[in-house]
Amino acid sequence: MEENKKMKSGVARLLEIAGSRRRLLLLSAILAVLHVILAVVPYILTYAILKALITPPVDVLLIKSYIRDAIYAVIAAYIFLYAAGMASHVAAFNILYELRKKMAEKLGRLPLGFINSHNSGALKKIMADDIERIENFIAHSIPDFVKGMALPLMTLTYLFTVNWRLALASCLPIVILAVLVPLTFRKKKEAVVNYHRSLEDMNAGIVEFVRAMPVIKIFGHTAGSFDKYSGAVYRFQDMVIDWIRSSSPAFGVFISFVSNASLPVLATGFYLYFQQGLSLSVLLLFLVLGVGYIRPLFALSTLGPQISVISHGVKRLDEILFSQEQATAGDERLGTSYSIEFDHVSFSYDGHADALRNVSFTIPQGSITALVGPSGSGKSTAAQLIARFWDTSRGHILIGGQDIRKIKPEELMQHISFVFQDSFMFQQSILENIRMGMDKSMADIEAAAKAAQCHDFITRLPNGYQTLWGREGVHLSGGEQQRIQLARAILKDAPILVLDEATAFSDPENEYLIQQAFNRLIVHKTVIVIAHRLSTITQCNQVVVMNKGAVAGIGRHEALLKNCPLYLHMWEAHTRAKSFALTETPTLNITTE
Numbered sequence: 001m002e003e004n005k006k007m008k009s010g011v012a013r014l015l016e017i018a019g020s021r022r023r024l025l026l027l028s029a030i031l032a033v034l035h036v037i038l039a040v041v042p043y044i045l046t047y048a049i050l051k052a053l054i055t056p057p058v059d060v061l062l063i064k065s066y067i068r069d070a071i072y073a074v075i076a077a078y079i080f081l082y083a084a085g086m087a088s089h090v091a092a093f094n095i096l097y098e099l100r101k102k103m104a105e106k107l108g109r110l111p112l113g114f115i116n117s118h119n120s121g122a123l124k125k126i127m128a129d130d131i132e133r134i135e136n137f138i139a140h141s142i143p144d145f146v147k148g149m150a151l152p153l154m155t156l157t158y159l160f161t162v163n164w165r166l167a168l169a170s171c172l173p174i175v176i177l178a179v180l181v182p183l184t185f186r187k188k189k190e191a192v193v194n195y196h197r198s199l200e201d202m203n204a205g206i207v208e209f210v211r212a213m214p215v216i217k218i219f220g221h222t223a224g225s226f227d228k229y230s231g232a233v234y235r236f237q238d239m240v241i242d243w244i245r246s247s248s249p250a251f252g253v254f255i256s257f258v259s260n261a262s263l264p265v266l267a268t269g270f271y272l273y274f275q276q277g278l279s280l281s282v283l284l285l286f287l288v289l290g291v292g293y294i295r296p297l298f299a300l301s302t303l304g305p306q307i308s309v310i311s312h313g314v315k316r317l318d319e320i321l322f323s324q325e326q327a328t329a330g331d332e333r334l335g336t337s338y339s340i341e342f343d344h345v346s347f348s349y350d351g352h353a354d355a356l357r358n359v360s361f362t363i364p365q366g367s368i369t370a371l372v373g374p375s376g377s378g379k380s381t382a383a384q385l386i387a388r389f390w391d392t393s394r395g396h397i398l399i400g401g402q403d404i405r406k407i408k409p410e411e412l413m414q415h416i417s418f419v420f421q422d423s424f425m426f427q428q429s430i431l432e433n434i435r436m437g438m439d440k441s442m443a444d445i446e447a448a449a450k451a452a453q454c455h456d457f458i459t460r461l462p463n464g465y466q467t468l469w470g471r472e473g474v475h476l477s478g479g480e481q482q483r484i485q486l487a488r489a490i491l492k493d494a495p496i497l498v499l500d501e502a503t504a505f506s507d508p509e510n511e512y513l514i515q516q517a518f519n520r521l522i523v524h525k526t527v528i529v530i531a532h533r534l535s536t537i538t539q540c541n542q543v544v545v546m547n548k549g550a551v552a553g554i555g556r557h558e559a560l561l562k563n564c565p566l567y568l569h570m571w572e573a574h575t576r577a578k579s580f581a582l583t584e585t586p587t588l589n590i591t592t593e
């Protein structure tokens, strides 16, 4: 069933997503067809009026009734048009709501690591822009498309009943369109795909260019030397010029034919009028209706690119909707022991290369374990697996002897605090940024802020704890934001703490303050520190040395110096680096109780 869903794409998949709203879309289409029928009626009545006027004796009552019917038809046509628009908009906004809800629910069921490893800009583009385009397509393009198809069909059918020769002449633009459109837009599908691809490249290049501006300036590069950006802009320019150049000759012919669509009707009409006694009313009818159906056809010419854009959006949505969900968790509660055990854990991000290989170690409750190792050795991956950012590929992680997969997700989250390298601040008050929805009093929040060394700078803000982050001209330094993050963790007071020690390195003064906050935070907790500087971990209860996803050594600092060559090598490199330092900075100095 899931597989079947995956097979559909583009508009077919969109209609599938529309689910029960398809009925509303059908209603909108029917109302649009009724609008078209009624929109043609006044022209037919005008023709009847002309015929009545030139056929003596003139029946004034009949003409009056035609005029009245024409007015009714115009009013009814607009009522149906309004109703069609309402139906398509209601369907579109309902589909939009359902889609956003589905996406939000799906994101909630995906592993945290999925969201962490996805560019937030790309997710925003899917959740906001792509879904928005779908709304536009359903609300506007579907009724336009129905009108574009129904109007020519009905008009020409009627015209054939009046005069088949003139009706044939009226069909000429359609024949020309049928030949020229495929010629004009021969490479269009491919070109549209290329267009969107190079537009995305250019957007990514622009974002990177703007973000990297300080680095470019510091390293003395000029804007022109930023190859990725300028290359993407040039490629976009070349692509668009190429596309326009290849399609413009046929497009020119196409436009001139369409703009002069009345010519075949005029020529045939005058011939038949002068030579074959065609009535003036029929000639006028064809001059109005015989060319009037062309304009709605234009709506159809933009449909192809729109469908292509929608298909891309739907594909991107499906990539998320069909992503592998986190295996369902059990509903066990955690006991009172918070020891952590990695039991032969292996993990792969892509199903091929192992980021962790057969990792086993135990962190006793209330102790501090440092994870060290070269860059890419798997430290962050191991730490993230504890909070089920991802699930292990093989092996188990146990907290207090319980497999974390059997524990209720909320229960697990309640018992673990993460202090990330990046401090995320929400667009709300500093108070709410610390509280994070927890049921805590103002006194608790102030106490946590004091312990995290942020109370002083918060009280100096224009509105103290009520100051809105991101507004009121508020700016907090990176170190201050890190301390807010620590205040959150202190307030949460979870028994398990995962710290990315890089958080501590900003400037000596901030580092000293953070050191104090850290020491306050880790008391009586089971702590895992992803350590980047070895001098900070000499006092830890245990150091786990990681190398290429595997454990290369476990023990205290002194023991590892003797029996783990990699650790010794790292320590020597670290002490050498320190001796080169111009000034000594205070170390984090994590101390065990």
Ligand SMILES: Nc1ncnc2c1ncn2[C@@H]1O[C@H](COP(=O)(O)OP(=O)(O)OP(=O)(O)O)[C@@H](O)[C@H]1O
Binding pocket: 117, 349, 350, 355, 373, 374, 375, 376, 377, 378, 379, 380, 381, 382
């Ligand atoms: N989201 C991800 N998707 C795919 N591969 C990843 C992802 N995150 C990490 N990796 C890969 O997994 C391996 C381990 O990375 P990890 O970040 O755990 O190492 P680390 O020791 O914490 O490195 P560092 O000290 O540089 O932060 C690396 O090869 C890395 O490229």
